[in-house]
Amino acid sequence: MPTISGLILLATVFAATAAPATQAADTERGEQIYQRCIACHSLDRNRSGPKHCGLLGRRAGSLPDYAYSRAMAGSGIIWTEETLDRFLKDPLGALPGTKMGYAGVKNAQERADLVAWLARVSQDRSICP
Amino acid sequence: MTIIRNVTEPITAGTSRRSFLSGGAHLTLSATAIALLAGNPRLAVGSARAATSGNDVTILNAALGAEQEAVAAYQLGAESGLLQKPVLDLAVGFQDHHKQHVDALAKTIRALGGRPVEPPKTFSFPTERLKSQADILSFAAQLEKGAVSAYLGAVPVLTDRELAKVAASILGDEAMHWAMLRQALGQDPVPAAFVS
Numbered sequence: 001m002p003t004i005s006g007l008i009l010l011a012t013v014f015a016a017t018a019a020p021a022t023q024a025a026d027t028e029r030g031e032q033i034y035q036r037c038i039a040c041h042s043l044d045r046n047r048s049g050p051k052h053c054g055l056l057g058r059r060a061g062s063l064p065d066y067a068y069s070r071a072m073a074g075s076g077i078i079w080t081e082e083t084l085d086r087f088l089k090d091p092l093g094a095l096p097g098t099k100m101g102y103a104g105v106k107n108a109q110e111r112a113d114l115v116a117w118l119a120r121v122s123q124d125r126s127i128c129p
Numbered sequence: 130m131t132i133i134r135n136v137t138e139p140i141t142a143g144t145s146r147r148s149f150l151s152g153g154a155h156l157t158l159s160a161t162a163i164a165l166l167a168g169n170p171r172l173a174v175g176s177a178r179a180a181t182s183g184n185d186v187t188i189l190n191a192a193l194g195a196e197q198e199a200v201a202a203y204q205l206g207a208e209s210g211l212l213q214k215p216v217l218d219l220a221v222g223f224q225d226h227h228k229q230h231v232d233a234l235a236k237t238i239r240a241l242g243g244r245p246v247e248p249p250k251t252f253s254f255p256t257e258r259l260k261s262q263a264d265i266l267s268f269a270a271q272l273e274k275g276a277v278s279a280y281l282g283a284v285p286v287l288t289d290r291e292l293a294k295v296a297a298s299i300l301g302d303e304a305m306h307w308a309m310l311r312q313a314l315g316q317d318p319v320p321a322a323f324v325s
Binding site (some may be wrong): 018031036037038039040045047048049092098099100101102103105 | 184188189190191192194195197198205221246252253254255272273274276278279281282283285286325
């Protein structure tokens, strides 16, 4: 029998998953969300994950100096705000075979903030020459 | 053409799997628990589990890649000549933990029927920004913080709960590294009640 605390947790998880982004994207918040990505990613360097400079508008799996999964390389995805939103929500479910072993950013507002920040820094020549 | 899958679709058809441990066997919550787990003869990989452990292997391989980078980063720090005792000893000790994590993760991935990722021939580190002990400690702290987030992201999606428990154990170890490095930098070692 589910406990009350378990039901509260479940409701919280569903709320976080289902709620759409309702506010304008906050790039400062997006930068904070990006801290969750820094185990594997960097803006300007390939690490165990590919670098993110120039991500928006790039074809997935197209960096010549990074070894992508076959799934990613052959995905045909172009990284837009929409495709990033769908992928980041559930990487393993959205693109089976991806190397990105991460649960995803379940909160829609957080994803919107993160993508907005990525879009902004990708255009910043001091960070992404 | 975009073939990114609609996230409402099921990921895999099969969700049931045999438990890693049976009977009275228990997993010890330690950094080497995965290795102990991997050495358990009951981990013989059957076809049913192989079909359902793909995501676990992907998640563990992502963690393995980050751990390999951490080992290399601490090596870079140790060889830089910029770390003074006792900070140097601290860094070497942390590196040893990461080596244990690498070994344990690789063994577990093999036990699950997967292939551990190989470390790249070279790692791309921001050496142009690492000019002092504080620079190296800050860099290491960032790596540890990232590792905490990575394991936090892994725990809820590992389908095997024993693996999730071990990932949480490593998360705790990384969090202690992060706190110690912040302390060494003169920062608040535990800046918040929650990590993300």
